[in-house]
Amino acid sequence: MSDQNFDVEQDVATFFTKTTVTRSACDLRATELVDGGLQLVPVQGACSYTVYAGPELGSVIQFRLKSLVLPLKTMELAHQIYGTLAPEVALEGQIGQDDDDGREALVVYVMSRMQGxxxxxxxxxxGFPEDTPKSCDARLTLIKDAATFFALSWKSPQIFEQAQLEKLQQEYERDLRSLLLALPPRFHDAIRRCLRALPSIMALPTVLAHKDFGDFNMLVDPDTCHLLGVIDWAEAKMEPFGLNLYAVENLMSKFHLRNGASRYPNYDTLYDTFWQTLKAEIGPDLDDAEIHTIRSAMLLGFLLDRGFTSRLANMCEPVPVSDNDRGGAYSMLVLDSYLSRAETRFPFLTDMH
Known part of the structure; x- marks a missing residue:
C-alpha cells in the first residue's frame, strides 16, 4: 500500500471529464432504477462512477465508460467459481452519447451490495501500530483467506484450445523479450527464468483470474479481516494459474512512494502460511515442482504488469516502462523492490543471487 492521500470528490470530477453524461444525470438514473437513498461509494475507480442506492443502501449502481464495459459472461463465470466472493451483476442499458472530443457514453450496471x-x-x-497482536492476526487471517480464494480457480479449470494456448505463449515470449531489451540488466535473471519456465507455466491449469486484487477491491470483515468479497472484475481474464499471485505481496508488505517496499513484522509467517494454505486447499497432488512453476508464473505476471505501461482496453498499446517519467520511475521502484533489493525481493528469487 502506498502513502498517497485519496480525494474522492476529485476522483469523481476527473471521471466526469471523460463522459458526456453529468453526475446529476447518473444520480437521477440510479434513483429510477432502485427506489430509496443514494450515497457515494467512498472509493471510486478511474473509469467508473459508483453509488450505493435503494432501501438501506443495499444496491450498488455503477456507471462505466462505454469503452470499458463489464464482460457479463465473465462476471457470471466469476460468480460460479468464487461463489459469494464475487458479485452478481445486471446490465441496465446506456446513457449519453459519444462525442467528437473523445468523451464517452456510460453503461449502467446494478449489483447487490457486498458486505464488509x-x-x-x-x-x-x-492497521497502526503495525506490530500489535490485532494487526498481525488480521494480516494472518486475510493471507489464509487469500490463498483459499486463489485455490478456488485451480479447482475450476477452464477449457482452452491448444491454438489459444500457443498464441498466449507467443505473446508472453514476445513481451518478455521486449523487457530484456528495454529493462536494465539487474532484472534480466528474473526475465530469463520466466522464459525458461514458459512451457511449464503453460501446462498449469487455465483459470479465470482477477487482475486487480488490491486494497480497494478486497472487502473484509471490519472486526476480523476475513475476506468477504472481491469486486471489480472488469479486467479478469483467462490465463495459466499463478500469474496474479504477486498481488498477495501487498498483504505482506507496504509500499512507500519514495522508499519502495518494506515488509510487515510478521512477513515470514505470512509468506509461509500463504503457500502452506494454498497447497492444502489445492490438495496433496500439488508437488514441489508445480510450486516452483507456480512461483515462476507469479513472477511472469508481475513482470507483465509492472514492466509495461497500462494494459487497460482504452489506453495506448502497452510498452516497456522506463524511468524517464513519473509513472515509469514509480514502476522501476516497484520492480527494484521485489526483484533486486535483498531485503524485499520475492523470497523464491534467493537462489538466483
Whole structure:
C-alpha cells in the first residue's frame, strides 16, 4: 500500500471529464432504477462512477465508460467459481452519447451490495501500530483467506484450445523479450527464468483470474479481516494459474512512494502460511515442482504488469516502462523492490543471487 492521500470528490470530477453524461444525470438514473437513498461509494475507480442506492443502501449502481464495459459472461463465470466472493451483476442499458472530443457514453450496471469494508479502510482504522497482536492476526487471517480464494480457480479449470494456448505463449515470449531489451540488466535473471519456465507455466491449469486484487477491491470483515468479497472484475481474464499471485505481496508488505517496499513484522509467517494454505486447499497432488512453476508464473505476471505501461482496453498499446517519467520511475521502484533489493525481493528469487 502506498502513502498517497485519496480525494474522492476529485476522483469523481476527473471521471466526469471523460463522459458526456453529468453526475446529476447518473444520480437521477440510479434513483429510477432502485427506489430509496443514494450515497457515494467512498472509493471510486478511474473509469467508473459508483453509488450505493435503494432501501438501506443495499444496491450498488455503477456507471462505466462505454469503452470499458463489464464482460457479463465473465462476471457470471466469476460468480460460479468464487461463489459469494464475487458479485452478481445486471446490465441496465446506456446513457449519453459519444462525442467528437473523445468523451464517452456510460453503461449502467446494478449489483447487490457486498458486505464488509475495503482492506484500505480496515488498515486506516485498525492497521497502526503495525506490530500489535490485532494487526498481525488480521494480516494472518486475510493471507489464509487469500490463498483459499486463489485455490478456488485451480479447482475450476477452464477449457482452452491448444491454438489459444500457443498464441498466449507467443505473446508472453514476445513481451518478455521486449523487457530484456528495454529493462536494465539487474532484472534480466528474473526475465530469463520466466522464459525458461514458459512451457511449464503453460501446462498449469487455465483459470479465470482477477487482475486487480488490491486494497480497494478486497472487502473484509471490519472486526476480523476475513475476506468477504472481491469486486471489480472488469479486467479478469483467462490465463495459466499463478500469474496474479504477486498481488498477495501487498498483504505482506507496504509500499512507500519514495522508499519502495518494506515488509510487515510478521512477513515470514505470512509468506509461509500463504503457500502452506494454498497447497492444502489445492490438495496433496500439488508437488514441489508445480510450486516452483507456480512461483515462476507469479513472477511472469508481475513482470507483465509492472514492466509495461497500462494494459487497460482504452489506453495506448502497452510498452516497456522506463524511468524517464513519473509513472515509469514509480514502476522501476516497484520492480527494484521485489526483484533486486535483498531485503524485499520475492523470497523464491534467493537462489538466483
Amino acid at each position: 469494508i475495503s482492506r484500505l479502510d480496515f488498515i486506516l482504522a485498525y
